[in-house]
Amino acid sequence: MGVTSHMKQSCISDLEYISKIKVNTQTVLKRAQHIQGQKIPTKQWQAAWLLKAVTCIDLTTLAGDDTPSNIQRLCLKAIQPVEYKLLKKMDMHDKEVTTAAVCVYPSRVADAAKLLEAAKSTLPVASVATGFPAGQTPLETRLQEVRMAVADGATEIDIVINRTLALTGQWEAMFDEIRQFRMVCGNAHMKTILAVGELGTFTNVYKASMVAMMAGSDFIKTSTGKEAINATYSVAIVMARAIRNYYLFTGYKVGFKPAGGIRTAQECLVWLNLIKEELGNDWLCPHLFRLGASSLLTDIERQLYHHVTGQYAAYDELPMA
Numbered sequence: 001m002g003v004t005s006h007m008k009q010s011c012i013s014d015l016e017y018i019s020k021i022k023v024n025t026q027t028v029l030k031r032a033q034h035i036q037g038q039k040i041p042t043k044q045w046q047a048a049w050l051l052k053a054v055t056c057i058d059l060t061t062l063a064g065d066d067t068p069s070n071i072q073r074l075c076l077k078a079i080q081p082v083e084y085k086l087l088k089k090m091d092m093h094d095k096e097v098t099t100a101a102v103c104v105y106p107s108r109v110a111d112a113a114k115l116l117e118a119a120k121s122t123l124p125v126a127s128v129a130t131g132f133p134a135g136q137t138p139l140e141t142r143l144q145e146v147r148m149a150v151a152d153g154a155t156e157i158d159i160v161i162n163r164t165l166a167l168t169g170q171w172e173a174m175f176d177e178i179r180q181f182r183m184v185c186g187n188a189h190m191k192t193i194l195a196v197g198e199l200g201t202f203t204n205v206y207k208a209s210m211v212a213m214m215a216g217s218d219f220i221k222t223s224t225g226k227e228a229i230n231a232t233y234s235v236a237i238v239m240a241r242a243i244r245n246y247y248l249f250t251g252y253k254v255g256f257k258p259a260g261g262i263r264t265a266q267e268c269l270v271w272l273n274l275i276k277e278e279l280g281n282d283w284l285c286p287h288l289f290r291l292g293a294s295s296l297l298t299d300i301e302r303q304l305y306h307h308v309t310g311q312y313a314a315y316d317e318l319p320m321a
């Protein structure tokens with residue numbers, strides 16, 4: 001997308017407006033509780049939702065011991081996330097079901113890009129960047145990290161915000177930093193990680209969401225997966241409302257990516273329902289919704305196995321997710 005047109009419309013008066021916003025915590029918690037209590041689809045409808053979820057996963061590995069060989073396994077799993085025989089039973093074998101992207105550390109982008117190219121796959125490589133997860137490195141280092149990830153083949157960049165700026169109310173400085181990241185991303189899609197577990201209040205989450213969108217983010221993302229509190233339904237409601245309001249103000253649809261601690265098929269059905277309820281069906285596609293997860297796919301595949309065979313597979317029967 002490059003430098004976005006919606007970014008140019010943002011100005012200081014918008015930032016002044018943001019500093020006055022207040023979010024009602026009780027209303028958010030009540031809404032989250034309501035969504036969690038709603039019925040989720042069963043049987044073939046559940047299987048269809050789970051396959052939809054698979055296509056929205058940024059299949060992730062962000063570990064200190066990542067090597068070219070586990071990146072290779074991750075990419076192969078992303079290309080074929082559900083066993084062919086299961087897809088065939090669901091008559092989905094010719095639908096090219098893949099995950100939305102793979103997500104890795106900047107130093108592993110070249111490994112992923114090389115493998116995907118060799119496999120003739122167009123699956124995007126997403127790289128975390130800007131001093132992930134803490135964002136506590138000098139600005140020039142953070143910018144350079146984005147440049148290097150893009151040069152190595154990342155077409156999606158998951159940046160982390162500077163929490164110090166958010167917690168001290170320096171929204172304009174935060175806007176400027178994110179805008180610089182946007183510039184160096186070039187044509188790569190930029191997802192902005194708010195690290196909501198470290199923002200203290202829902203009001204800060206809403207403000208950070210707005211600033212990130214105004215600075216040109218294609219997606220806003222909840223968490224790095226490394227904070228003590230990661231993706232929660234209540235925080236998602238705050239972010240989804242910000243996305244909705246931003247769309248009303250600008251006509252521009254920004255995507256949403258919950259990430260961190262999402263491990264079960266059951267949880268991901270609640271996430272899909274939350275998006276449907278809060279943002280509508282338009283957002284239920286990889287272009288506007290991603291699930292950032294390192295270990296969700298195994299459980300989804302187990303549930304699909306159960307749907308098709310009536311039995312649960314042992315974990316070691318299904319290839320690594």
Ligand SMILES: O=C[C@H](O)COP(=O)(O)O
Nearest residue numbers: 224225260261292293294
């Ligand atoms: O960006 C994605 C997250 O780091 C994944 O977190 P997770 O390992 O808890 O699934």
